[in-house]
Amino acid sequence: MTNEEKIIAEKLGKENPFRVPEGYFDHFAEQFMNELPERQVVVPAHRSRLKVLRPILMAAACLCIAIFSITLYLNRSQDVPEQTPVAAANTVDETYMDEAADYVMLDNADIYACLSE
């Protein structure tokens, strides 16, 4: 017992200062049981399956968005071509062919006709 507890106990004791009407406890149980209705079965509220799964679905959605965003970001950075010698040569070839076609005034249809012969 602490000092503070001792002060309270010495001054005021632990005696119960409350009283009840005479015979209250003698009749309480009997009176209560006489008025007790039939038991109303309290059914615990079932959470719907969607409610139970909601946090999991939200987490899965966040994960999907994250994976999609990362994939998209990585693909974009891979799309920017590095100028390898072969790619540079191809670019030069295409430019040259376009200029040549302009010079001889050939359009695409003429070129395809030429190639098919």
Add this chain to the structure above:
Amino acid sequence: MTPPLSEKELLLMLNNPQTQRQAFGIIVQQYSERLYWQVRRLILNHDDADDVMQNALLKAWNNIGSFRSDSKLSTWLYRIVINESLDFIRRQKNITALSTDNELSGIANTLMADKYFDGDEAQAKLQAAIALLPEVQRTVFNLRYYEDMKYSEISKILNTSEGALKASYHIAVKKISEYFKQHD
């Protein structure tokens, strides 16, 4: 006079629909007095305490199917009764909001005028000082000081850690003793 039934015997009777009502009657008979005093110390007034007891026991009856025998029957009943008392106190607080000083003398005067209160002025003030504590401190103080209940048991009733309960009790004791030191 028949000896009180053990908790195991009562649970067997409760699980049988044929004897369920009879078992609950025995429970009310065996536990109502202990439960009432706990309610009364929180509520202070007999008529209100009686109402709270009726409501709490009705709730216990309707929810008896949800009682799990992993806790003691008395712990479960104490929990229902204390929750019902604290709900009542919260509702009352919304109705009457007074300043602390007025509240303390108001509660003490009301108790002194109550025909079901036998204490002197100092005891009325002690009850008023307890009534003004926050609800956890108030409940722990009553269970520990008046009923000598173990912290492990209080912890199960209030669903709070023993450490937190010890701290609450210590603060409550300090507040009450300081109040009496100041007013000596």
